[in-house]
Amino acid sequence: MKHELGKGRHTARIEYSAGGVVFRRTPQGPQIAFLLDPFHKWTFAKGHIERGESVRAAAVREVKEEMGIRTLRVVAPLGRIDWWFTERRGTAHSPRGVRIRKFAYYFLMEAPSHTRLIAQKSELIKAVRWVPVSSALQFSSYKDGRPILERALDHVRNLVQNK
Secondary structure, eight states: OEEEESSGGGOEEEEEEEEEEEEEOOTTOOEEEEEEOTTSOEEOEEEEOOTTOOHHHHHHHHHHHHHTOOOOEEEEEEEEEEEEEEOSSOOSSSOTTOEEEEEEEEEEEEOOTTOOOOOOGGGTOOEEEEEEGGGHHHHOOOGGGHHHHHHHHHHHHHHHHTO
16 A cells, blocks of 8 residues: 655655564474565565555465465554655565655464475565574564564563463
């Protein structure tokens, strides 16, 4: 989903995305799923919300597509982050050079303990991997996503302790 602001060369776009912080329970403890994005940064799956699609449905679809996960259970909303950037390479959603304000909504999702990750190479995802909860904050590359990850980790710790 996107909206145009302004006219001509001062055009800016607002885009809406949704994604998820995925965890699984293992005998060694809970793990968080990360993907290596086209900018060589470790982050979480997210993508554009399609017309008529709910934020939650978009989040689940994007995580399944980008990480190759078949089964997910949405546990809780984690909030939203937003940022400005200039489109560098041009995409189907935004031509090169356009100024964009992106809003990304995240959910905590649980995958079955045996889940294997498969990177969606067509979206330029370089790799996917499971990381122990104890290392997740150090592993995450984007500082603006830190509050989302901290909320996710709090939920995961509470779920694991209360089981």
